[in-house]
Amino acid sequence: MSGVQTIDVATGEVGLRLDRWFKRHFPGVTHVRLQKWLRTGQVRVDGRRAKAGARLEAGQRIRVPPLGEDGNSRPASRRPSPPPDAAEAEVVRALVLHRDNQVIAIDKPPGLAVQGGTGTRRHLDGMLDALRFDASERPRLVHRLDKDTSGVLLLARSATAAAALTRAFRDKTARKVYWALVVGVPKPARGTVDLALAKAPGKGGEKVVPGIPSGKRALTRYVVAEHLGRKAAWLVLEPLTGRTHQLRAHCLALGTPIVGDGKYGGAAAFLPGIGLERRLHLHARAIRIPHPDGGVLEVAAPLPRHMRQSWRLLGFDDTAIDLFAEA
Numbered sequence: 001m002s003g004v005q006t007i008d009v010a011t012g013e014v015g016l017r018l019d020r021w022f023k024r025h026f027p028g029v030t031h032v033r034l035q036k037w038l039r040t041g042q043v044r045v046d047g048r049r050a051k052a053g054a055r056l057e058a059g060q061r062i063r064v065p066p067l068g069e070d071g072n073s074r075p076a077s078r079r080p081s082p083p084p085d086a087a088e089a090e091v092v093r094a095l096v097l098h099r100d101n102q103v104i105a106i107d108k109p110p111g112l113a114v115q116g117g118t119g120t121r122r123h124l125d126g127m128l129d130a131l132r133f134d135a136s137e138r139p140r141l142v143h144r145l146d147k148d149t150s151g152v153l154l155l156a157r158s159a160t161a162a163a164a165l166t167r168a169f170r171d172k173t174a175r176k177v178y179w180a181l182v183v184g185v186p187k188p189a190r191g192t193v194d195l196a197l198a199k200a201p202g203k204g205g206e207k208v209v210p211g212i213p214s215g216k217r218a219l220t221r222y223v224v225a226e227h228l229g230r231k232a233a234w235l236v237l238e239p240l241t242g243r244t245h246q247l248r249a250h251c252l253a254l255g256t257p258i259v260g261d262g263k264y265g266g267a268a269a270f271l272p273g274i275g276l277e278r279r280l281h282l283h284a285r286a287i288r289i290p291h292p293d294g295g296v297l298e299v300a301a302p303l304p305r306h307m308r309q310s311w312r313l314l315g316f317d318d319t320a321i322d323l324f325a326e327a
Helices: 018-025 031-039 086-093 124-131 159-170 246-253 262-269 305-314
Strands: 005-008 061-064 096-099 103-108 150-156 175-183 190-194 198-200 207-209 219-228 232-239 282-290 296-300
Touching (some): 018 031, 086 124, 096 296, 103 124, 124 150, 150 159, 150 296, 207 246, 232 246, 232 305, 246 262
Antiparallel strands (some): 005 061, 103 150
16 A cells, blocks of 8 residues: 655646546546545645645645555656757747746737647746746746737746735735727626636537536626727726636627637627737736735736737727726
8 A cells, every 4th residue: 555645736737626636646546535535634735624626726735645556656647848948948038027036927928828738739837947047946837828818927936926826816816907809899888797607518629608507606897998989899807706718708798709719709709801810819918916025016918919900900099098997
């Protein structure tokens, strides 16, 4: 029988459910057995009891009890990502918006996945060694952005900083502001979308949908910053919860899909005849968060090239707005 193991949550496992973490590391452990361990307190996260659906955070340590003959004696092996080459390292370092002893903020470009997955070989998590700079530890992801969403992404430079930043996101003391270009203009021009969302399989991969009993509450504040007649609008969005694809699903629920979001809006998500690129027009514009060393960190990311071009074509002034004005 193997002994007790204590395993650190890896950088790429932030946000993963505890039961899925076990399935990934110990595929021989059945669901029934894991539930018994959790019920009797044999599995602990940072020394505390946990539930199967608990989302893992950076810097946490998981206690795994003796596995016996029907489990796996060691974590399932994972193929390490190849280190970034010199050219990749230079590109990633050029994305840095802010760096101090505890936090790095980068401007993630659209099209770059944050973490790996099936068929995804190039991703930010695999290139984080390029952002060590003078630190002994590899930076850690503390939140995520969709592959096609651009903008501010924070990295923690230590386990302590990761815990503090993750706590700020969990306790909702962090504010995130997104800009989106949508087809149509929502009514009213200012409001809050309160619509529960649940993950569901479908064509083109997993999506989130409303109206399912298992859905989790999702809240988004929005305000129309500018609009072009009834054809298109620039929305300032502030997610008050952090559900997968929340902003994309909520914009669709308003009747105004995000430009370029064919996954959710289908053909209605495109505006032909204007010259807009067919890329997702969703950008994590700014973040305000308590700094692990005290005070407040504010970081903003400029619009990506395709959105700057769209703003010019539509005559929108991206300097005429208070980034953290209440939506």
